[in-house]
Amino acid sequence: MPELPFELPPLPTIQQVIFVMIAILTVLGALVVVLARNLFHSALGLVTAFFGAAGVYVVAEAEFIGVSQVLVYVGAISTLITFAIMLTRGMMFGATSPRNRQSGTAAMITILIFLVLTALVGAIPWPQAGEPIVEGQAIIAGLGRSFVNEYVVPFQLLAMLLLVALAGAIVLARDRK
């Protein structure tokens, strides 16, 4: 093989290739959310973006968060949003323009937030995992243990919040006779 006059950049690993593909999918989904002329299509774009986020988690070897993402966001929240859209008559068919006079401001704020977040991600020295992950050992076991030890109060508070929301929904939906 003849010597090249310049040095080849290292080949991307398979994880990087997959990550870039998932990232493109996620960004496309997010763009559909804000640009689609049909509200239902926006909801579908949102589902795509949620899936992409789950894919990013899986690539980062956090299967539990990835699966939970699909379960909570795709399974529950997207269905809720879709339902809300489908039940709102007039929104179902026909185009609604996603643009109004504030889109310029919104775009500027979005770009600013993006820049700040990127700078933050680059600037923060992220803590590394203390010990290497052992193959086959369930990470969720540790997660579960910390839920009932260190984080028991926030965990219970969240459960309480959900319960209150549930009771509230029932009170609102009940027939008042």
Add this chain to the structure above:
Amino acid sequence: MNWSDALIQFQYDLGAPQELSWLIEGITYFIGAFILANAALVLALLLIWITRKVVSRIQDRIGPNRVGRYGLFQTVADAVKLLSKEDITPSTADKVSYLIAPVLAVMGVLMALAVIPFGAGLVGADLNVGVLYLVALGSIGIMAALMAGWGSNNKYALLAGFRVVAQLLSYEIPMVLAMLAPVLLVGTMSMQGISQAQSLYLGPINLGLGWFIFLLPGAFLIYFISALAEAEQTPFDLLEAESELIAGFHIEYSGMKFAMFFLAQFLNSFFLGAIAVVLFLGGWQGPFAGQIPLLGPIYFLAKTFFVYVVIQWVKGTFPRVRVDQMMSFAWKVLVPLVLALILAQMIIMKLPTPMWLNYILVLVANLAVVVAVLNILGKYFQREQVRSKRAFEPKSLIGVMQPARPASGD
């Protein structure tokens, strides 16, 4: 030995260079996925044949018997017919969701294959969140049905789409909680781990009969009922109630696009049966499965086909429930019972009593749940029977009719 390790080793033995390990791994998993996905599609042909045979036997008919031996190729003929049909897209349909929905429906079902352990070392990916993964896949099916219902631009399809979401979301809760029972017992969500935990050693020999159904019959019953609803099988096939919704959310679909929904439904009932086998019926465990590894997949498939036939048996036996019955059964019977069951199991497993006593207590709690479910169903059916009999009696007699009294004086 894991199948992927074996396949990778085989490729190295053929002379594949070590530097391309990522490519070899990719090829290995591609081969695995390719075989599984295609086997599932062929399997669907068999499943449809089983359904038609079982249901026709129940109805005192012979069923398909013309094409091929025992009519085995009837489904192939049907598939060819569907392929040759005109592929209609309604002009007012929403193209994107209309076209993606059938693909998504099949995809969501096929993805379940990735974590189903067919034998020792024969599992696509032994995720340590396997059970949760299966639960998450259910949401893809819901999305597909919603997209089909909305995208068809047909009011019956849309109504059916609403029903799908109501039914699937309602029954997902008892199903997931019932799946939690074996997970709590074993302490892992890995499907392979749960299969392995259901062994029963008699000395050094693994009889493989420590199935969780013997310990958790209540959880199994609730899982089975919810799985029937999740698979959209009778008595919960409200989504295609012909008399109310014409055909369901796939009313506007024709040809192969319709066949995709059909395929997804049959495979879904088979896979829900497979999950029942893994969680409650010992997975690939069975007598001597430890000694002869080939027996594992045979046991697994035999059990799964058995569960599938039972599902079809139920389909041939029961009438369809009403929407309100379906909803109130999920929320007023199954959810409270399964919550109580899980809570009881959690507390019992933490009791300082010896392990065997804990297991007996869990069994007692489960039996109580079985009795409660059967009791409630029995009482309900009795009441409904009286009510529907009344409905057919002449209006003028209601309230007048009295049970025959013996004449006084005798």
